[in-house]
Amino acid sequence: MRSPYVATAIALAVFAGAALETIRSRAEDGDRSAVLRQAIDDGPARNVILFIGDGMGDSEITAARNYEVGAAGRLAMDALPLTGAYTTYSVRETDPDLPDYVTDSAASGTGWATGHKTSNGRISTTAQTDSDLKTILEIARERSMRTGNVTTAELTDATPAVLAAHVASRTCQGPADMTACPQDKKSAGGKGSIAEQMLAHDIDVLMGGGAARFDQQTMEDGRSPIQEALARNYRVIGGAAGLPLAMPGRKLLGLFTTGNMTTEWSGLEALPYPSNVARPQVCKEDHRPAGEPSLAEMTAKAIELLDRPSGPGFFLQVEGASIDKEDHNANPCGQIGETVAFDRAIKIGMDFARAHRDTLLIVTADHGHTSQIVSMPTDLDHPTGVMSVLMTHDQAPMTIAYGTNAYHRFMDHTGTQVRIGAMGPQAANVVGITDQTDLFRLMLRAIDGRASQESSTR
């Protein structure tokens, strides 16, 4: 049943919509056909901005919406005109013809970055045969596009890594972390660690955490990846105060923490019933230190540095990484705060895409995750996992349950399909049910400028 508060909010929204232009009010009365028709553009794209919400399944989006703007509210990403769902399964290392129904970020990232399925843990290499797979960022660079890779995790974590590295294991992040990838060591004729390969790609904008990986003094010539970055003429910055100094025309390496960046919000972890249930919690929204930029600030800076008035455009990946990490930790405030921060970064991208109609913008996740919105627990009926009750924007209690592992164990990903939404050229191809590997082909078609037969004869 709808609360009177929600019903009033909907009535107000409909009333406000009625005052707007015709095409808008047509959408408000429920028929979105004209809006959707207008959103379809089968032409090429000059710029591509890809937002990956790590572990941002439908329940993570819904929980963040309920908490931040209320059940009848809408997040920025909810305004994307064209949405669908895609499947995320990976394949098995021992038998690549068999699906592994629950993917990790490395295999799923390899899927959207290269168009090929691989096994969990691999970074843009094939299952079993360990061959390199060409990535969309490598293709963008061949087309003389500028490139950017931004994350709230370590820059060498799986999602940013799949765009610019080819290693057998996601653990091979820095030159001192190569135990699982002996064949990828430079001394063995390989391309080196993820940090080394990331720099070798001369990506114009790199921002995130993971400074410790780039500080390992163990490259074969005795230098660290940071020294290598300086030799490659990167401006290297270590705090938010350095962002205004970064100017177009010089490559940027921003390493804002030694490990993963700090979460935006904090709060109590989920606990077994009945702890945490009697008094709904309100999240603390001031957890990120001033020296670390927000994901929205990094996104705005990246676009400022990558955008140019003419010539080839840019490819930018922005990852909201710790939605996943806080879901693993069964920490609902951490998880929701990261989803809200990710949504703010998406809004920056959408504002740019609205002003630059030749920009393809995509928002999706790499896999589903554990958190579920469940009924208020009682002595008789409550989840067997851990749970937390939060007081939302609606001033209503919302229970989040985590049950894919035991109390104080690492909660697991899930194998569900996830949402993909888009705007701009080629965006209509996210509609319906696709697979994660189709996203690679969609982006390739957009930057290759191969418009469909229909549009070229129209």
Ligand SMILES: [Zn+2]
């Ligand atoms: Zn994860």
